[in-house]
Amino acid sequence: MEHITLLLGIVIITALVFDFTNGFHDTANAMATTISTGALKPKVAVAMSAVLNLVGAFMSVEVAKTISKGLVNEQGIQPEVIFAALVGAILWNLVTWLVGLPSSSSHALMGGLIGAAVASAGLGAVNGSVVVTKVLIPAVAAPIVAGVAAMLATKVTYKLNGKIGQKTSAKGYKAGQIASAGLVSLAHGTNDAQKTMGIITLALVAGGALAPGSNPPVWVIVSAGMAIAMGTYLGGWRIIRTMGSGLTDLHPQQGFAAQTSAASVILASSNLGFSLSTTHACSGAVMGAGLGRKGGVVRWSTATRMFVAWGLTLPAAALVSAGAELVMRTGDVGVVAVTVFLVASCVAIWLISRRQVVDHTNVNEAAADEAEQPGVVTTAIAAVAVPPAAGTTAAVTDEDLKATIPAATATPTAPAAAV
Template sequence: MEHVTLLLAVVIATALVFDFTNGFHDTANAMATTISTGALNPKIAVAMSAALNLVGAFLSVEVAKTISGGIIDEHGIDTQVIFAALVGAILWNLATWLLGLPSSSSHALFGGLIGAAVMSAGVSAVNGGTLVTKVLLPAVAAPLVAGLAALIAARITFRLGKHADDEATAKGYRAGQIASAALVSLAHGTNDAQKTMGVITLALVTGGVVAPGSNPPVWVIVCSGLAIALGTYIGGWRIIKTMGTGLTDLRPQQGFAAQTSAAISILASSHLGFSLSTTQVCSGAVMGAGLGRKGGSVRWSTATRMAVAWCLTLPAAALVSAGAEFVAGRGTWGVVAVGVVLVAASGAIWLAARREPVTAQSVAAPATRPAALTGQEQAGDLAATIPGPPPAAATAQRSAAA
C-alpha cells in the first residue's frame, strides 16, 4: 500500500461507493419475493441478505479475475480511466434506483469500463472475445434459463401440492423461501461483490501496486464484501417494491421456485467466471414463476420498462463514462470537476427520492385475509362492490319515499 497515490486512493474509495450502490440496488434480487409473500419481515430479510453477501464475497475470485484482466486491456489504461468508468456506473445505478427499475449494476460497470477505455485508448483497449463469451452471451442466456427453470419448478410444486391444505403448503414454502433467499444472497456475494474486487485490482495494476494477473489482495476482498453488505442492509426499497409486487403476484410456492432457480444459475455462472447480471437472472426467474401458476400473469408494461432499462444500461453508462474520461483526462482539474459532478448529481437524486419515499413498511406483505368469511362479512364485501349511496343515506331515502 505504500505506492498508493492520492488519485488511486480516490479511485478505490469510488469503487467502494459503487459497491455500496450495487448492494442496495440489488437487495431486491434475493429478498423481494420473500418479503412480498410474507416469509420474512423486510428489515430482517435485508439484514440476513447483507450477512450472506459478505460471506459470499470470500468464496471465489473467478469473476474478479474476469473484470481485472479480461474485459479491457490493462496496458495503456491510466487510473483516471477507472475513475471515469465508476462515475458512469454509479450515476446509472442511482438514476434507475430513483425510478424503481431493477437494471443491471453489472452491465452499468461493464459499460463504464468500455466507454472510458475506448475514449482513452481506442476500441483496441476492449477484449471483444471476453466481452462476448463472459458477458454478452450470459446476459442473454441466463435470464431465459432461470425463467424457464422457475416456470417448470412452479408448475411442479403446484401439481405436487394440488390435494394438500393450502395454508399448510404455503407455510412450508415460506420456510423454503427463507432458505432459497439465503442461497441467492450467498450467490450474489460470490458474483457481484467480486466485480468491485476486480475493479480495485485493475486500478492497483494500472497504478503499479500489484502485478498484472494477480488475485485481489485480502484487504480488497474484505473491503468489497463489507461495502456491498452495508449497501444491502440499507435496503433498496424502491426496487424491492417493483420486483416483489410490480412485476407479478407471487404465492410462496412461486417465490421458492424463482429464488431456487436464480440461485443455481448465479452460482453456476460464478464458478465458470461468467460475470452475469444477477438482476436479470432474478427478474427472469420471477417472471417465469409468475407464469408457472394456473391463471398467473406478468405485468408486461412493467416488464417492458425493465427490458428497455436493460438494453440502455451498457450504452448509457458507456456514454457517461466516456464523457467523464474526456474531462478527467485533461488533468487534475478534470478529475476534480468530474468528482464534483458526481457528488452534485448524487445529492440531487437523493433529494428527489426523499420527495416520494419508499420505506420498509411500503413493501411489507399485507396481512393474510381469513380463508372463510362470515355471512355479515360476505354481505359487507358485496355491498362494497355495488355503487350507490352509503347504507345510512339509502335508509333515509327509503323512509322519505314511504
C-alpha cells in the same frame, strides 16, 4: 498494503461507493419475493441478505479475474480511466433506483469500463471475445434459463399441493423461500462483490501498485465484501416493491421456485467466471414463476420498461464514462470537475428521493404501474450524461433533475424510494 497514491486512493473509495450502491440496488434480487409473500419481515430479510452477501464475497475470485484480467487490456489503462468508468456506473445505478427499475449494476460497471477504455486507448483496449462470451451471451441467456426453470418448478410445486394440505404446503414453501433467499444472497456475494474486487485490482495494476496478472489482495476482498453488505442492509425499497409485486403477484410456492432457480443460475455462472447480472437472472425467474401458476400473469408494461433499461445499461454507462474520461484528460482541473459533478448529481438524486419515501413500513403497498412513464430512464440519464466542461464545477441541481424526472416525483400513488 501496496503503495497508494492520492488519485489511486480516490479511485478505490469511488469503487467502494459503487459497491455500496450495488448492494442496495440489488437487495431486491434476493429478498423481494420473500418480503412480498410475508415469509420474512422486511428489516429481518435485508439484514440476513447483508450477512450472506459478506460471506459470499470470500467464496471465489473467478469473476474478479474476468474483470481485472479479461475485459480490458491492462496495458495503457490509467487510474483516471477506472475513475471515469465508476462515474458512469454509479450514476446509472442511482437513476434506475430513483425510477424503481431493476437494472444490472454489473453491466453498468462493465459498460462504464468499456466506454472509458475506448475513449482513452481506442477499440483495441477492449477484449471483444471476452465481452461476447462472458458478458453479452450470459446477459441474454440468464433470464431465459432462470425463467424457464422457475416456470417448470412452479408447475411442479402446484401439482404437489394436491397431495398435501394447502395450509401445510404454504408454511413449508415460506420456509423454503427463506432458505432459497439466503442462497440467492450468498450467490450475489460470490458474483457481484467480486466485480468491485476486480475493478480495484485493475486500478492497483494501472497505478503500479500491483504486478500485472495479480489476484485481488485480501484487504480488497474484505473491503468489497463489507461495502456490498452495508449497502444491502439499507435496502433498495422501491426496487424491492417493483420486483416483489410490480412484475407479478407471487404466492409462496412461486417465490420459492423463482429464488431457487435464480440461485442455481448465479452460482453456476460464478464458478465458470461469467460476469452474470443477478438482476437479469432474478427478474427472469420472477416472470417465469408468474407464468407457471395457472391464472398467473406478468405485467408486461412494467417488464417492457425493465427490458428497455437493460438494453440501455451498457451504452448509457459507457457514454457517461467516455465523457468523463475526455474531461479528465485536461488534468487536475478536469478530475476536480468530474468529481464535483458526480457528488452533486448523487446529492440531487437523493434529495429528490426524499420527497416521497418508500421504506420497510410501506414496501408491500401496491405500486401504480402508470407512475413509471416510458422515456423516464432516458431523460433522467440525459440529465447526468454530460460532465461539465473542463475548468468548470457546474453541478446538477435538485431543480434540474426534478424537471427531467416528473414521473418519479409527481405521482402521489407511487412514492419514490429512499434507501
